[in-house]
Amino acid sequence: MSNMSTIKGFADLYAPESRLYTFMEDAARRIFSAYGYGELRIPIMEYTELFCRSIGVETDVVQKEMYTFPDRKGRSLTLRPEATAGIVRSYIEHNCHAREDISKVFSFGPMFRYERPQKGRMRQFHQIDCECLGAHEPQIDAEILLMLMHFFRELGLSELRPELNTLGCGECRPAFRKLLAKFLRGLDPASLCENCRRRMETNPMRVLDCKVPSCREHTAGAPRILDHVCGTCNEHFKVVLGILDKSSTPYSLNPRLVRGLDYYMRTTFEVVSSSIGAQGSVAGGGRYDGLVSQLGGPDIPGIGFACGMERLALMLADKRQDSGAKPDFYIAVLVPDATDTALMAAQTMREAHLSGELSFEAKSMKSQLRQASRRNADYCLLMGEDELAAHTVIIKHMGSGDQVSIPLISLKDWAEIRYEDKLQKQRKGNYR
């Protein structure tokens, strides 16, 4: 019985930190629904083949990072390593294209990749995912980017900036690939790292993405895909950038931006933070016009992004000091016999919309008042201090030390008055 611990790369998330996640989800629901996106909940497992066909068999994700295993009947299942594949599968399966011209959905949940854990990277990690299927217009690319940046502003992360690139389409990318491969072959092989020498042949575009300084130096003069896309792609990208300019959305072009998943084309983008360690990529996405048909559906265009919640949480943790709701009361139990009464009293208070806890163990006045103080409760109720315990309760205001003794019977009235006070104070606070 030595394996009674969390699985490597999986985590238990407790209160102060878990609140960050509900905060992100709430903001996402609010913002995305304002743009017409609806929440979609999909399974966390799919048949393995789905991911091989969508993400690309050659990618690292499929090659060595998937949680894949047979079910009881020998079918190969995989815990989803990303959300887009499942969403597109669902879109096709439910004939969504026949029901509406454009489908806009968002989804959150856990994703699974068998990687070495480190800061901002877990084996079970969480993403917020948005997908828009059915629109090929460049304006939708711009809208989804504006929405993403709006979401970040809502979280208080207004310093984030997207990087953009275009990857061309099926028409113009192969030609660029050849051009790039030719350029790379012209370089001294010793100037590139081992990784890049291999990638040069298998996937030359990814050489641009290499972070080794010497590789970057030697590929600085490489042809830029922006300069070599076809007229249609060029026009598309120009419209997207034009809207970002008109809306004064800051961004930067990154000709080296190449996505790791095979299905991306045309507009791609990534949002990187420099403040959260080596895993700085906070969100990434782009257009995938060929994916739906590739998975057996109609020829429908799509665009979307995924946003890493662990990485967002790292940024939020620096900024937010959300200690949670301050309790209204704490009930100190001074004699064991008073515990039942204390529980009933707590229940009365909670049903009158106040929040708080009680001690389930009779302890000294000193330690219990300290508990009330540590919890930052407004009031401490003392139960069982004298022979009238069964009928009265002493209520002490923690701020002033003032205390009153009231019959238990009127505790409900007292709680209702407290709740009214609280609401009034909150209203006043908002006007300031």
Add this chain to the structure above:
RNA sequence: GCGGAUGUAGCUCAGUUGGCAGAGCACUUGGUUGUGGCCCAAGGGGUCGUGGGUUCAAUCCCCAUCAUUCGCCCCA
């Protein structure tokens, strides 16, 4: 898959050129107090990650192993 760092009290961490295991916070009890926050005193709590080896003696040195963590890689 490859590298570096770290595993000592519930938490955060000191420490020993190898010789009875430490602090702060937290907890318990008492004192002080406006019945609590500050202050004072006392107390409980540890196979020093695990398994081997060296030694009169290992928490410390050596080997192995597990875990955590930061990087590489990859990606959100």
